[in-house]
Structure formats: structure tokens, C-alpha cells
Amino acid sequence: MTSTTAVPADPPVDLWSPRLRAMTVGSVALVSLLAFEALAVGTAMPTVARSLDGLGLYALAFGGSFASGVVAMVASGIWCDARGPRPAMWHGVAWFVAGLVVAGAATTMEVLVVGRVVQGFGSGLVSVALYVVVGQAYPEQLRRRIFAAFAAAWVVPSLVGPALAGLIVEHLGWRWVFLAVPAVAIPAALLVQPGLRALTGTVATRPPAGALARIGWACGAGASAALLHYGGQQRGALAAGLITAALAGLLACAPHLLPAGFLRAARGLPTVIGLRALASAAFVAAEVVIPLMLSRERGFSPTGAGLVLTVGALSWSVGSWIQGRIGSPRSAATLPRAGLACITIGTAGVASALLPGLPVLPAVFSWAVAGLGMGLLYPSLSVLTLAQSAPAEQGRNSSALQLGDSLAAATVLALTGAVLAAGSSPGPASYATTLAVAAGCGLLGLVLAGRVSPRPAT
Template sequence: MSTATAAPPAPPAHLWSPRLRAMTVGSVALVSLLAFEALAVGTAMPTVARTLDGLGLYALAFGGPFASGVVAMVASGIWCDARGPRPAMWHGVAWFVAGLLVAGAAPTMEVLVVGRVVQGFGSGLLSVALYVIVAQAYPEELRRRVFAAFAAAWVVPSLVGPAVAGLIVEHLGWRWVFLAVPAVAVPAVLLIQPGLRALGAAVPTRPPAGALARIGWACGAGASAALLHYGGQQRGVLAAGLIAAALVGLLACVPRLLPAGFLRAARGLPTVIGLRGLASAAFAGAEVVIPLMLSRERGFSPTAAGLVLTVGALSWSVGSWIQGRIAAPRSAATLPRVGLTCIAVGTAGVALALLPALPVALAVLAWAVAGLGMGLLYPSLSVLTLDLSAPAEQGRNSSALQLGDSLSAATVLALTGAVLAAGSAPGRASYATTLAVAAGCGLLGVLLAGRVVLTGDRAKAARAG
């Protein structure tokens, strides 16, 4: 008598399949919360600093969570590979919520900074755990759509986050910018929990050799990143000295946290992570210049200049939507190359606003092209990272991707701040220089894009570990 073997269930056909619906809603909600908090705090912080008489700690209130987030990304990658994403997810939410509550109830600026550091640590744990969840819960053919949804989750906070935060500060008080978010964060992670349980418990393994050393290097990178952030807000010789010291620290620590061959753009994962960093540097370097340039050179109001940035956010979402719905290109290098070309052309085109004879609409259109490129690029590089990662290295490689992203953006922002502060007032030469650097980062990425592709045997070895 023969026994029939049950066929394995068919993989879900879309993100809203019954098996994935709650996971998708919860994950996108968490990304939206992280985005809202990142954007809203910038709006509320001037009022916070005045109320708590803490202007001296203003820079640390931003640099502290950035540094703790760097450490958390590395720790989360190690943890996810050894224990699966569930512990890192739950601890990330716990730290994130605890930090918000401490900051919201802070009687002094010192306590608020502590809360911000705790919150930043939780954000770092969550961001990496979400990537590993995508790798384990979603079939390969849906991953580009998941990351497109994550990109879209940033759009609404980008559009309304600062305005909503301003209304909350004016009518409810700045503390509610921090205290309101936990009410949504906990339900969001509860939506994810059944899907995590369905994945099954990971078989605990020992952390890989060198894990403790990686945490140490992460602490050094985090401290250097905080120093870089602080130095970028200073002026003159002090700023130059702090930025130089921070860059030395980053050069010493970061290569030990990224895949071997990163600095020489070795084929495969090292180049994938390098392209993400170049794109982040290009976009962030241009984005920070645009409001100042448009207000000083073309007479834009703060609201009008902000609307130009909104155009980039919307086109980013459009690009993410497009890459999630087109057929997979024959070459893995196609979308990164097209995206980086758009970024290079778009950031260079923003400089057209420096020519009074040309309509500023051309620069706005160029910024939309840059945003479109980011939308095409970011999800495709996230998917490539998971494709090139063995199951036991998904956490480590996801943390490396986000680490390179964050530190590249922080570095270019600090250097941009130094360039803009070099003279008595920023001029056209300063704007043109920073935009040229941004476009150069994009162009370098275009030249390196083909190196994301591995040859057959090496690709199989990378995915098998």
C-alpha cells in the first residue's frame, strides 16, 4: 500500500496573499514609523533644545543615535545569523519604544540624549532584522516588490512628517512627537509575529569567529560617525580637525565591517555595497544643497524649496514601483546601471539652477530624474545583496549594506557642510563643487555597475556560502 506525499504549498503569488498579508502590513508600518520619527525629530528638536535649555547638546542629540545605530546594525547582523530575526526584531522594538518613552518624558536635555541613543540602537536592530525577514519569508520573485513597498513607506512621512510634527509641537507639545509612536509600533510588530512563528525557530548557532571583534570595530565606527556628525556642524579650523580625525577613525574601522574587497570594488557583494554607498553619497550631497541654493540664488521660500525635495521623494517612489513590476532584467547590472546614470545626470542637472538665464523648472526636473534613479537602484541592490548571501550570512551582509549606506551619507554631509562653511557665505562655486562631487559619485557607480555580476561558478559559491 503506497502512501501519497503531500505536495509543498505553492509560494504566495503577491504581497497581499493570506500567508503574507499581516507580515507585509506590519513590516511596512514599522518602516513608516522609523521614517516618521527620523523626519519628525528634526522638526521638533529646536523647540526641545530651547525648552530644556540644551542647545549645547543639540548636535549630540542627532549624532548619538546615529552612532548607536551603527553598533546596532552590526550586532543585529550577527544576532540574526546566529538566532534568526525574531529576537533582534523584538529587542529592536523594545529598545526603540523605550528610547522614545525616555525622550518624551525627559526632564533635561541630558536625559533626552540618552533616550535618543537608546532609540537609535533599536532602530539599527530593526532595520537589519527586517531585511532578514524579507529573505526568509518572501519568495525571490516578490523581494523587489517588498523593497518597493519599503521605499513607498518613506514617501508619506517625507510629505507630511515635518508638517504633522510641527502641528503636534504647536498644539500638543513636543513630547508627543516621541510618545505617540509607541502606540503604533507595538501593534505593527504583533502583526509580524505570526509570520515569524510560521518560519519556525532558528537552530541556535554559536556567533561566528571574530564576532566580538566586529562589535569593537562597530563601536569605533560609531564613535567616529558621531564625531563626524559633530564636526560637520562646526566651523573653521575646529571643523576641519574634527572631520579629519573622524575620517581617520572610519577608515580604520569600516573596512573591517564590510566584505573583503570592498575598497577595490571586488566583483559581487563588495561592489553591490559600494554602489549603495555611492548612491547615498550622491543623493544626500545634492539634497542638502538644494534648499539653500534655491533660496539664496533663486529667491525660493522655505516652503517652495521643500516642495522641490518632495518631487524627488515622489519620483523615488515611482522608480521603486516601476522596478517592482517590470520583468527581471537579463543582467543583474542593468537596474543599478540605469539608476546610477539617472542619479549622475540628475544631480549634475540640479546645477542648472545656478544659471539665471535658465528656468528653474529644469533643475526641478533633474532632481526628479535623480529620485527616479534612487527608486530603481535601492530595491535592486537590496535584492542583489540577499541573492548573493548564503542563509547563514544574510544578517551580516544586510547590516553591511545599511552600514555602508549610512556612513557614506554621513561622510558626504559632513564634507558638504565644511565646503559650504568655508567662506563667509556659500556662493555659486560652493554649490557647484558639492553638486559636482555628487554627480561624480553617481558616475563612478555607473562605471562600476557591471562588477555586481559574478561568473557562474563564483555566483553559485556565493549563494551556497
């Protein structure tokens, strides 16, 4: 048997129609919580490591969560295709909440790392299940709007998450960065529950073929990603050796988790997922270097450099809002091309901050253009993924989309760290190299964007 979903006779025309209102509120709230926790933990972790005397496990607290999330994305895709999104969603929320409680109550760094691994597994389950919910609960004409709402749900945590986490750490203690989130996560999941119940139809009686093998490859990719994360924080020959081993592991495992033809940009879904990975690599590469470049080359304070990143987050939201309200594009490649053009121009333009004779404003404007491109691109690629997925493959393809994104970001972060650490200290050459790589990723995506549509059947 395969999954089936009943389509209502009169599909709603608005995200806030009675049938979708609770689903929309709950889903957006869950995305916001995942975003807040991802951003807030980075602010709190230095205090956590000092409090628990666990600086030696600092990197593992991040890498372990990332690795378990990779495994969970694949597992969630398999689960959603076999049983619908409801079980994966509920288990994801349960794992997420349990991990937060374990981390918040930890008395040693080892226990906190365990909590982070559990939390990351829950996040991976939920993130893929939410995409399948969109594919099954929302009519096609509303999908770009709900993905725009998901993008906006990242913006507020981007703006206030680190500052709010800092206030919580200072006035309530670091434990509440973890322990306060379940109070909102559980009600949000309850809002989604009625809509999830309506999506449950006939389901497969056994896991899809090759499911266990995919889980094994996911474990290998997760371990390689964690090693890549750890290696990116080291220096010298050790860093080079760890990064090389991690990249070899990813190259061995990732092709088994991504669509056939991904590495050669085959038409249709492989290119859609490849563009998401390239865009993520481009944006992350530029984002990680901007604060360092502005502070060291232009004398910006940490707050000032952070405000520049905020400009990109806001324009990302604007781009998502725009793409959600325009009519049907002339072709499937229109929005991806526009987004990748903005990303390419924007990340290249950020390098103008390296020219002492120019004001910083052009670089700030360029970063806004890059953020606008991400807002145009990300929801459109999510919609194309669902449109090119059979109902029984929405989970697998949604997990591949997010997996490619995550692995590309992890890879470029590690390589960027290696570039910045190559000399005695980061300088204009290393910044320019990183931004050139970012713009190059965007340009490659722009060249490939016309391949997002499958080849017409003959």
C-alpha cells in the same frame, strides 16, 4: 549548527496573499514609523533644545542616535544569522519604544540624549532584521515588490512628517512627537509576530566567529560617525581637525565591517554594497544643497524649496514601483545601471539652477530624474544582496549594506558642510562643487555597475 528556514510548497504570488498579508502590513508600518521618527525629530528638536535649555547638546542628540544605530546594525546582523530575525526584531522594537518614552518624558537634555541613543539602537536592530525577514519569508519573485513597498513607506513620512510634527509641537507639545509613536509601533510588531514565529528553525548554538571583534569595530565606527556629525556642525580649524580624526577612525574601522574587497570594488557583493554607498552619497550631497541654493540664488521660500525636495521623494516612489513590476532584467546590472545613470544626470542637471538665464524648471525636472534613479536602484541592490548571501549570512550582509549607506551619507554631509562653510558665505562656487561631487559619485557607480555579478566559477 546553522540557521535553516522552511520554504512553503506553494510560495505566495502576491504580497497580500493570506500567508504574507499581516507580515507585509506590519513590516511596512514599522518602516513608516522609523521614517517618520527620523524626519519628525529634526522638526521638533529646536523646540526641544530651547525647552530643556540644552542647545549645547543639540548635535549629540542626533550624533548619539546615529552612532548607536551603527553599532545596532552590526549587532543585529550577527544576531539574525545566529538566531533568526525574531529576537532582533522584538528587542529592536522594545529598545525603540523605550527610547521614545525616555525622550518624551525627559526633563533635561542629558536624559533626552540618552533616550535618543536607546531609540537609535532599536532602529538599527529593526532595520536589519526587516531585511532578513524579506530574505526568509518572501520568495525571490516578490522581493523587489516588498522593497518597493518599503521605499513607498518612506514617501508619506517625507511628505507629511515634518508638517505633522510641527502641528504636534504647536498644539500638543514636543513630547508627543516621541510619545505617540509607540501606540502604532507595538501593534505593527504584533502583526509581524506570527510570520516571525514560522521562520524560526535550527539556530546556531554560539555567535559566529569574530562576532565580538565586529562589535568592537562597530563601536569604533559609531564613535567616529558621531564625531564626524559633530565636526560637520563646527567651523574653522576645529571642524577640520574633528572631521579629519573622524574620517581616520572610519577608514580604520569600516573595512572590518564591510565585505572583503569593498574598497577595490571586487565583483559581486562588495560592488553591490559599494554602489549603495555611492548612490547615497550622491543623493544626500545634492539634497542638502538644493534648499540653500534655491533660497539664496533664486529667492525661493522655505516652503517652495521644500516642495522641490518633495518632487524627488515622489519620483523615488515611482521608480521603486516601476522596478517592482517589470519582468526579470536581462542582467543583474540592468537596473543598477539605469538608476545610476539617472542619479548622475539628475544631480548634474540640478546645477542648471545656478544659471540666471535659465528657468528653474529644468533643475526641478533633473531632481525628479535623480529620485527616479534612486527608486530603480535601491530595491534592486537590496534584492542582489539577499540573492548573493547564504542563508546564514543574510544578517551580516544586510547590515553591511545599510552600514555602508549610513556611513557614506554621514561622510558626505560632513564634507558638504565643510565646503559650504569654507568661504564667508555659501555661493555658486560651493554649490557647484557639491553638485559636481554628487554627480561624480553617481558616475563612478555607473562605471562599476557591471561588477555587481560575481565572477563565474571556473
